[in-house]
Amino acid sequence: MNERSCLSIILAAGEGTRMKSTLPKVLHRIAGLPMVAHVVRAAEAAGTGDLALVIGHGAEQMREAAQKFAPHAETFVQEKRLGTAHAVLAARAAxxxxxxxxxxxFGDTPLIDAEALKTARRKLAEGAAVVVIGFRTENPTGYGRLVEKGGKLVAIREEKDCSEEERAIKFCNGGLMAIAGRHALALLDAxxxxxxxxxxxxxxxxxxAGGKDLEVVATEASFDNALGINNRAQLAEAEAIWQKRRRRxxxxxxxTLIAPETVWFSFDTQVGQDAVIEPNVWFGPGVTVEAGTTVHAFSHIEGATVGPSAEVGPFARLRPGADLRRKAKVGxxxxxxxAVVEEGAKVNHLTYIGDARIGAGANIGAGTITCNYDGYSKFFTDIGAGAFIGSNSALVAPVSIGDGAYVASGSVITENVPGDALAFGRARQKTLPGKAKELRERRASAAKK
Incomplete structure (x- = not known):
């Protein structure tokens, strides 16, 4: 099959009025990816070489979005919505x-599996002219029935047109079709x-095709493969199915996912062997969690790399560009x-680290922040290996803390600290005996007036 050329036509011109949205229906996201992009990924995994997107409503938005998830796809506009065959023929040039x-x-069936598409392609390679992908259900009400005779598909019958015998059929049309290229235009034009x-x-x-004595067959896939999205409730249903698949x-x-149903992945999340994911963890796009890492409960991670045997959370947030190295800890x-948190470095409690490097083995005390933004520009903080930053310190970037340096608790550091130096950046404490009582009395008196 690999030597066979393949064109995938994805119909994505629907208005999606039931979504109640200004965004084209197929651009609504599942696992952080537009649903039509899931269809594109399945087509590519099934060996498609060329992609054609048939668009209509929100054409410019669709073109702009497609540059990200399908930069090599051709787009064709269906100017008038005159049915599915008409939509396919919008891609006549392809x-x-x-x-x-x-x-x-269809761009609104995001759970289509590449294996179902591969099976259909194999049937074409074996000589079929048309292959319809169907599914079986105990409740076929509302679906078109696949009418077979002698192992061949002879018709797709809409429910309103079914005989009593045909209504009992539980093999239903999934809407997905494979057509032998040499017959495609003749069949569609007819x-x-x-x-x-x-x-x-x-x-x-x-x-x-049957009338031309061409072979027409149906293949079976799971119901999920044909699940179409028409409203927000169905979008949530598809999200749940996708997440269940990915967790498994x-x-x-x-x-290890301790409470799998509470962990939410994005389309590209990578989780290594022996990683432990505790309950209520959310992964945004662009996350890699390497082997042996523990992500504690209620952590939120996006655009980040978590190295082997690292530890995150609980209640931690890793934003884009966070890079935790081996055995690093963000608590x-x-x-x-x-920011890079190098091997064995610890950022344990109530701390913000942005636009920074934390050197290997360094310890960042509770309440420390890197002051990286002045309202206009971002600045970098460099903390050396083995440095110790005392609790409640503010490091005003750009600033460098050398290897092995020690910053006293409560310091505001505005100048570079050399390696192995001890830095204080706070006012000397002054204690005034009896002044607290005097202050209370004065305020109480003022409050009575």
Whole structure:
């Protein structure tokens, strides 16, 4: 099959009015990725070489978004919405190039699995002209039925047109289709619009191909593969299914998820073997958690790399650019952004580290912050290996703390501290006996007036 050329046509022109959104339906996200991008990824995993996106509503938004998730895709605009076959033919220029296989998918079915597409392509390679991907359900109400005779698919019958016998069929149309490239244009051009809506239906291709004595077959996939998204409730349902799949993959690959249903992954999250993920952890896009790391409960991580045997949380936030090296620790109520925490360094409590390097083995005391922003520009803080920063210190960037240096608790550091130096950046304490009582009495008297 690898030597067969493949064009994937993804229909993404629907207005999605039931989403109640100004954003085109297929750009709503699942696991941090537009749902149509999930379809693109499945097509690519199934070996597609060329991609055609058929767009309509929000065309400019779609083109702009596609540059990120499918930069090599061609876009075709369906000017009028006259049915699914009409939408496919909007990509006529791509079909005319003569691919061996043509896959037709919908941008609002984000759970399609690459294996289902590969199975359909194998059937084409074996001689089928049309392959329809279907699913079985105990409650087929509302779905088109796949009518088979002698192992061949003879029709896709909409429920309102079904006979009593056909209504009992539990094998339903998933909407996804594979067509042999050499027959694609002839079959699509033969689709008519003599129906109540005056539209050109892709499903008619089945009976047209059968009428030409071409082989038409159906393959079976899970219901999830055909789950279409039309509203926010279905979007949440698809998200839940995607997350359940991904959690299982992570655990089978060797990670421990103590309460899997409370962990939320993004489309590209990578979790290494023997990593432990405690309850209520959220991973945004761009996260890698390497082997042996523990992420404690209620942590929020995005755009970050967590090295082997590191420790995060509980209640930690790693923002984009956070880079924790081997055995580094970022503890409770800490935030790290665009900073490297080198091997064995500890940022334990109530601390903000931004635009910085924390050297190997350094210790950052509770309540420490790097003052990296002056309202206009960001500045860098460099903390050397083995340095010790006392609690409640403010390091005003740009500033450098040398290897082995010690910053006294409560300091505001505005100048570089050499290696192995001890720095105080605070006013000398002054104690005035009896002044607290005098102050209370004066304030109480003022309050009575």
């Amino acid at each position: 079909i005319e190039r003569g691919h061996d296989d043509v896959l037709v998918m 689709v008519g619009n003599s129906n109540a809506k005056g539209e050109y239906y892709l499903t008619d291709v089945v009976e047209i 993959e992570a655990m089978l690959a060797g990670a 409770n109520f800490c935030e790290v952004k665009k």
